[in-house]
Amino acid sequence: MTGYLDHLAVERGLAANTLSSYRRDLRRYADFLAARGLGQPEKVSEGDVTAFLIQLREGDADHRALGASSAARTVVAVRGFHKFAHREGLTTADPARDVRPPAPPRRLPKALPVADVERILDAAGTPGTPLGLRDRALLELLYGTGARISEAVGLDVDDLDLSSGSVLLRGKGGKERVVPVGSYASEAVAAYQVRARSALAAAGRGTPALFLNARGGRLSRQSAWTVLRNAAERAQVTVEVSPHTLRHSFATHLLDGGADVRVVQELLGHASVTTTQVYTLVTVDKLREVYAATHPRARA
Template sequence: MAAAPGRPSPRPLGMTGAGSAPLAIAIDRYLRHLAIERGLAQNTLDAYRRDLDAYAAFLAERGIETPEGIAPAEVAAFARHLGSRPEGAFVASSMARMLSSVRGLHKFLLGEGLVETDAATDTKPPKLGSRLPKAITIEQMGRVLAATDGDEPQRLRDKALLELLYATGARISEAVALNVDDVIDGDVVRLFGKGGKQRIVPVGSYARAAIDDYLVRARPTFSVRGTSTPALFLGARGARVSRQNAWLIIRAAAERADLGFEISPHTFRHSFATHLLAGGADVRVVQELLGHSSVATTQIYTLVTADTLRDMYTTAHPRAR
């Protein structure tokens, strides 16, 4: 699966060598299916790999190395193992993720005719409490963005990156993967989301001005320090800014803004959605802007907005309490 020109190429899945156990080979087939048929990102594939390697190791200790040798009791035993490991039980969210990986594998095995029954069908992941996305206020976001003010090339780049994140709701992986040509006609940007899905998102005047300043006054300074690359955001050595570097940029801005707490790249995405909905945007428009495949995912943000309204009502109305 080739990456778009000028974008980071996914790493190989790390195929199991000849002579491997049939289960390990089946896991490799499943990971290839996820990569090719579903277009999952490399980080997601890596997470599946870790989960399924742990599952295979658990089964191997019980003498099971073939897909057809796995009974429902073995899957249930793995679920119990995750919650009672001597080195420490997994938290519910990690258990849910690992069991989801296992259930996906068994559905694939059945669909491919490698087994006659789905051994994981009766093993359910633990129920998770509703986790509302954490947004910051408009005033706090303004302080974070103001913390990147300055004429130095690094500050101009940081300002452009953070303004873009807040203006578009882009995932950090989408932002650092941008090429210069993805900024189209001055007021929209082309983002490549999960599974390589493309979407066009408007860019507001503040972000547009910050990007223009960066492209004219800072990017050429970085560009001459490295090999030619179409990447929009460049590091000090002229290479594409990594996700890790973007995290550090955001952390530094939050510290300078004196928020009193840490924020992450996803804080910008959450704040983008929450502030749009609070301002009256239609949930399906926000869904398109975020690149969510289901509106149910976007509707989580309406709960955040409702909680904010409820708090304001309770505080302000004389008969609210």
């Protein structure tokens, strides 16, 4: 296994921390094989690799059971070693080729209740000030369109068409999509443009950016994050809130209201509807709660 680690360090240039993880994982694998009397890679079978994966997940007297993500990382190291050994002619077959790492548990998006979102929006910035108007417009637009934070701060003034109630968002891979803008977001952005943006722009050198910082330049992702975090603190929303939280809430609230998942897919700019369907898991939980609370035969 030393040759494989040297390969990772020299030819693939892995970072020291990553190499350390590979070394630790492969040492455990070597100990496992040695306990089974398998001193040579050529003697290892697919069943041996599978048995190692089972031990990772179940643990033993010397090791605690690993979660799916940690076990998957170890299996990736083992698969890499056997692939390297086969490619270098050290073995006649690759016994780990068909052993798949365990899939990590699917994490459900965190969506806020509508009341919490409204409290955050109401707490955005100091009312009536240029920055306060900007902050309210930014958060209303994030929640009202489901835009990613990078898409929102990347907006130029000409990307927004309030007369038709739409905005042009540029997503991952340069893909563009036109998304409707609701009345609340439209009114907040219009107020910001009329009463605040010119004052902020005067401090800068001129930029087409819609959302400006106090120096007249384009608002950064980090600053936008701070705007949301401060609003959540003022609103006394105790759960962790990020710009993506508003995007998750946008999608979940649409589905709760009866929107078709494919429509939400288009609004979010997901390439596959499978990505969007994770939100349906959230709404199914809500449906169960409503059913259990209201149906006369739901409970014994």
